[in-house]
Structure formats: structure tokens, C-alpha cells
Amino acid sequence: MAETTQQKVIVLDFGAQYGQLIARRVRDLHVYSEILPCDAPASEIAAAQPSAIILSGGPASVYAEDAPKVDPGVFELGVPVLGFCYGQQIMATTLGGTVGHTEKGEYGAAPLTRKGESRLLANTPEEQTVWMSHRDAVSQVPEGFTITSVTDTCPVASMECAERNLYATQFHPEVRHTPNGNQMLSNFLFDICGLEANWTMEGLIDSMVEDIRAKVGNDRVILALSGGVDSSVVAALCARAIGKQLTCVFVNHGLLRKNEPEQVEEVFTKQFDVDFVHVHAEERYAKLLDGVTEPEQKRRIIGTQFWEEFFTVAQHTGGVKYLAQGTIYPDIIESGARKTGGKASTIKSHHNLIPFPEGVHFDLIEPLDHFFKDEVRALGTALGLPDYIVHRQPFPGPGLAIRIIGSVSPEKLEILKNADAIVREELDAYNARLFEETGERNSEHSCWQYFAVLPDIRSVGVMGDERTYARPIILRAVESSDAMTADWAKLPYDVLARISGRIVAEVPGVNRVAYDITSKPPATIEWE
Structure with a gap:
């Protein structure tokens, strides 16, 4: 850096x-x-x-x-x-x-x-x-x-x-x-010490762009773009530095939140001048996950298939020398990598687990490896990324597959995407109101992460004078700063009532909403 x-x-x-x-x-x-x-x-x-x-x-x-x-x-x-x-x-x-x-x-x-x-x-x-x-x-x-x-x-x-x-x-x-x-x-x-307060985002972007250009030269860079904050900021930074020399590979496994694939494609085809490849792998993932209930097996299937999809594109993209990644500073620190004046002398362990196909290797570019998460967000804003990407909540790599308890099916995915969209819309608005009232984005009452979970059960209900036997949705909303510990969000009753009422009224197949009021520890934030 x-x-x-x-x-x-x-x-x-x-x-x-x-x-x-x-x-x-x-x-x-x-x-x-x-x-x-x-x-x-x-x-x-x-x-x-x-x-x-x-x-x-x-x-x-x-x-x-x-x-x-x-x-x-x-x-x-x-x-x-x-x-x-x-x-x-x-x-x-x-x-x-x-x-x-x-x-x-x-x-x-x-x-x-x-x-x-x-x-x-x-x-x-x-x-x-x-x-x-x-x-x-x-x-x-x-x-x-x-x-x-x-x-x-x-x-x-x-x-x-x-x-x-x-x-x-x-x-x-x-x-x-x-x-x-x-x-x-x-x-x-x-x-x-007589130091000066001159470490600012504005100055950093120019020097980081120069570094990337000097390192890459006339070669090409490929990036696995998930749509998350880190990979999106790396993509925006590399786009400014090398433009069409960057290929962004977006593997759509069908497990993202509602409207996210469309948002990612719009930003990186209309706002940034890069080579954007949208891999529609939804059907392949659906077949691989059909009937799979064990969460670790879901993770393995999704991770393995991701690299297969990515390297299929990479091997057909000529002149690629570098693989850009969104490694950030806490990743480096927590892996025990020592820092001297420049790059880490060791690479975070999971980088060594990238399953490069035989005869294929790329050198790494990790422009964010000296930045903390909120600094990455500040960089994203300075680079012109929209707020819905810059302030996107933490989201598991396997996506909604591990927020669906039990097997994943198109029906369950549709239910969860629609319910989750309502949860995020209502709590986005709740956080915005708190920000207007307090002037702080990290108000002690604001939600840090919030989403819907679809358990593998059904419950009895009554809708329109008829008995229903439909699915419940579990609402998870927590307050945290770093995900190491988290407390359940003390949401006002009117907010909870509005979320519950909307989900039951607007999402076919759901007749009940429950709220998870367990802290971490003893629970985790995610369910699987």
C-alpha cells in the first residue's frame, strides 16, 4: 500500500x-x-x-x-x-x-x-x-x-x-x-512526536492507484466480485487504476439477497469501465444442493463450485497475471502475519487454500491489506460506490443456503428472499430514523446486522377463516461492532409488529414470525 x-x-x-x-x-x-x-x-x-x-x-x-x-x-x-x-x-x-x-x-x-x-x-x-x-x-x-x-x-x-x-x-x-x-x-x-495529521482517504486513493498501475503495467487482473464491500472496493479501485485491464467475474449462485445480482451488475457495467462477466450458475448450484441438509456440506459444495466457475472464466481470459482480492488488515493481523514496512511476509492461510487448477497460478494484488473495515467503507464512498454497497451488511459466503435450515429448494429461496427484503427495508428505515435523531450511525440502539431465517418446520395458522399449515420466519437482529460478541437488538414493539404484519401479508407460504432474542455468546449471529 x-x-x-x-x-x-x-x-x-x-x-x-x-x-x-x-x-x-x-x-x-x-x-x-x-x-x-x-x-x-x-x-x-x-x-x-x-x-x-x-x-x-x-x-x-x-x-x-x-x-x-x-x-x-x-x-x-x-x-x-x-x-x-x-x-x-x-x-x-x-x-x-x-x-x-x-x-x-x-x-x-x-x-x-x-x-x-x-x-x-x-x-x-x-x-x-x-x-x-x-x-x-x-x-x-x-x-x-x-x-x-x-x-x-x-x-x-x-x-x-x-x-x-x-x-x-x-x-x-x-x-x-x-x-x-x-x-x-x-x-x-x-x-x-511532532507528527502531522495528513493520512487521509483522498490522498491515499491517488497513491494506491499509482501503485496498482506501476505493478500491473500492461498485464491483466482478474477479480472474483461477490458484491460484498471488500471485493467491490477493490474492483472500484482497480477500475480507476487500469480500467478494461480488469476482469470482474461475478458468479451468481442464486443464493444472494433479493435484487443484489441486478444491483452489482448495474454498478459495474454502467458506473465503472471494466470487463464484467456475469456467470449465471443458478441452475448448476440448485442441482448440486438438491436434498443437502448438513450446513458444512452446503459450504463445501458452494465453495468448490465457486472456484470451478471462476477458473473456467479465468482460463479463457488471456493475459491474466494477477488475482485481486479483498483481504483487509484484520485478516492479516488475525492470521499472525507479520508486517514490516511493506507487504506481509506471510499470506493469510486461506489464500494458500485457493484451489488453483494444475498449471494455473496468479500473483496476488491486495490493495486493502492495511485497512480496517470502516476505512474500507470510507474508501468505497470516496471512489463513488453507492451506499447500498458501501454499507452492505456482513453476508456469509454460502449466502442464503445457510439461512435456510435443511434442504435448499427454489420455493424456500423465494420465501426467504421476499421475507428478508422486508426485514432489511424496515430496519434500514429504523436505523435511518435513529441516525436523524442522534447524528450517529453507531447509536447504541441501532441494528448492526439483521436478516430472516427459514427453519425446516411448519406451523398451524388461521388466515381468512381457514386453517393454514405454512412456514414460520425467524427474525434475527443484533447490536455489535465487530461480530466477536453481539446482543439482540431491543427493537420497539411497533417496528416488530410492522415487520411481522408485512411478512405474513406479503410473503405467500408464511403464517408466523418469531424473534430470536439470544446474544452471542452463547449463540452465534448466524443460525448455521
Whole structure:
């Protein structure tokens, strides 16, 4: 990925639940950041040419036998270092301080009192609330450090050595529960490190387009276009860079949501100047899935057939050297791939599972591999993609096949597509109303993901004075930010009543609607 500046903040990850959040908070302040594992050698970190380093928190005790360590050379690189929670503790013990086990832990909101001058805490109140999550705490600071804040439980809530540009907090400035955390990060990035807020989407697109053109030259690129956010943004980016040198292969397995195939084709034939191939494989998939009830078998059939359809087109498209993919930064981080200054030194495991036919191979182009999901959406908007693609909800690769419990049939698909369209229409409108009222797209009451499920049962009903024996629809709507955990959405009764009434009235074959009120865990968001 091209960078518009040499500025770079490296986040060393000690296994924190907030590791990715730290990098996001830095990027939100328009400074580029990357994540490296905590045990990265100082020489590797130096090669990445960081402008600053942040040490994340982590669940371990610094004195545990298998506790993660940091290369002491990190503190000799001549760049400012900031540590949070475990990051403060490992800084202290590495530089000659001590960490003790406090009598009681400190979890959640805690009142903090500043002590003396502090570059990191400048322009924040003398008394303020911070977010704590620890049992151990620094008991003696290293030589040259001063204590800059305390809490009732923590004798060293923050410390710094301004002479060496080393700063640390026991609390978590990166979470929204520390109200002044953003000010502290700004102090570090701009006042202490002297960085500029110049990492913006507008500048990135131009440099990414130049990179793609330089890499591809006169060769051709092929892309499996699912219609999801990631692949659509890659397609739009490559379209701007190389136009007709890009072939987008859209495999229509008949399992997408209502009207989605038509939307994808319209965007990538009318809005972007690319070679668009619409593979109508609906009948082939229907035959393969006929009578299949086991969800994993559905997944295998759909995945295997997808690659067969894709490579059939690829092998008849001349001059193709590159395969473009929508890999994003969390994919890279979660697969354990190390980042240096450029590309990942390893490729995400599922890329190695691409079933290339014998004698066929393409080099990869992954222009989004340094971007988080909402950054990908911002790129999509800047590239001119319509909102219904940019803000499309997460959707499983096997499509509606795993939202139909039991076997998949044309009748069931028709029922589910129509019911699901009503669910999305009503809850899209509900979210839009909340946005108008709150001014926030991520209101705590908005739905993050919502869809219909068709179970493999029938239920008795009465419609028009006649007994019916028809299918129920299950409504699933959750609040979440990352899909790791999710809570069921507390929808108003009038919204639920409108959804239920419309589905029963407008979708033939349905006589009942139920609402799934199970959180994740113990359930998952999807049913299969």
C-alpha cells in the first residue's frame, strides 16, 4: 500500500483485547499506524522506520514464566514510546523499575488525580475518570521517570521520562470510557512526536492507484466480485487504476439477497469501465444442493463450485497475471502475519487454500491489506460506490443456503428472499430514523446486522377463516461492532409488529414470525 507520508506509528501487540483499537484511534487522528507482534526484534522495528511506538496492554503478568517480553533495544531507537497497562509494566521492568501485585484489582471506571507537570496529560483536568483493567501495577518507577498521576488503588497511574521521550499509563486512553483519552493521544502524536495529521482517504486513493498501475503495467487482473464491500472496493479501485485491464467475474449462485445480482451488475457495467462477466450458475448450484441438509456440506459444495466457475472464466481470459482480492488488515493481523514496512511476509492461510487448477497460478494484488473495515467503507464512498454497497451488511459466503435450515429448494429461496427484503427495508428505515435523531450511525440502539431465517418446520395458522399449515420466519437482529460478541437488538414493539404484519401479508407460504432474542455468546449471529 502506498503511503502519502513517511510517518508511521508502530503498535506492539502484547495480546490486548484493545490492540486493534489502538491502531484505529491513531488512524482516526489521521496518522498512519501498523501493528507488529510484541516480540518483534528492535532491528525489524527500526527497518519499518517508525515515527513513534505504542506498547499495548495484555492479559499476562510481567512476572509469569511465559510473559511476553519486549526487545530492550526498542527503547534505544530514538523515537518516542508510549505504553498502556501491560505496556507500562513491561516498560518499567525492562528499564529497572518494579511491578507489584496490588491488594485489590482495579477494573472499570476509576477516579484519577494528576500530579505535577505532564506532557502526556496536558490540557486534561486535574481530576478525571479513566478506564482501568489490572491487578498488577508499577510500584517503583525506573530511574529518570516521574509519576504524573495516581488513583486510590494505583500508586503509578502514569509515568514519564520526558528526557528520553518515554511515556506510559496504567489505564487505557484508547477506549471511549476514558473521556480525555483522545486528548492524551493527540498530545503524544502531535506535541511530543511532532507528527502531522495528513493520512487521509483522498490522498491515499491517488497513491494506491499509482501503485496498482506501476505493478500491473500492461498485464491483466482478474477479480472474483461477490458484491460484498471488500471485493467491490477493490474492483472500484482497480477500475480507476487500469480500467478494461480488469476482469470482474461475478458468479451468481442464486443464493444472494433479493435484487443484489441486478444491483452489482448495474454498478459495474454502467458506473465503472471494466470487463464484467456475469456467470449465471443458478441452475448448476440448485442441482448440486438438491436434498443437502448438513450446513458444512452446503459450504463445501458452494465453495468448490465457486472456484470451478471462476477458473473456467479465468482460463479463457488471456493475459491474466494477477488475482485481486479483498483481504483487509484484520485478516492479516488475525492470521499472525507479520508486517514490516511493506507487504506481509506471510499470506493469510486461506489464500494458500485457493484451489488453483494444475498449471494455473496468479500473483496476488491486495490493495486493502492495511485497512480496517470502516476505512474500507470510507474508501468505497470516496471512489463513488453507492451506499447500498458501501454499507452492505456482513453476508456469509454460502449466502442464503445457510439461512435456510435443511434442504435448499427454489420455493424456500423465494420465501426467504421476499421475507428478508422486508426485514432489511424496515430496519434500514429504523436505523435511518435513529441516525436523524442522534447524528450517529453507531447509536447504541441501532441494528448492526439483521436478516430472516427459514427453519425446516411448519406451523398451524388461521388466515381468512381457514386453517393454514405454512412456514414460520425467524427474525434475527443484533447490536455489535465487530461480530466477536453481539446482543439482540431491543427493537420497539411497533417496528416488530410492522415487520411481522408485512411478512405474513406479503410473503405467500408464511403464517408466523418469531424473534430470536439470544446474544452471542452463547449463540452465534448466524443460525448455521
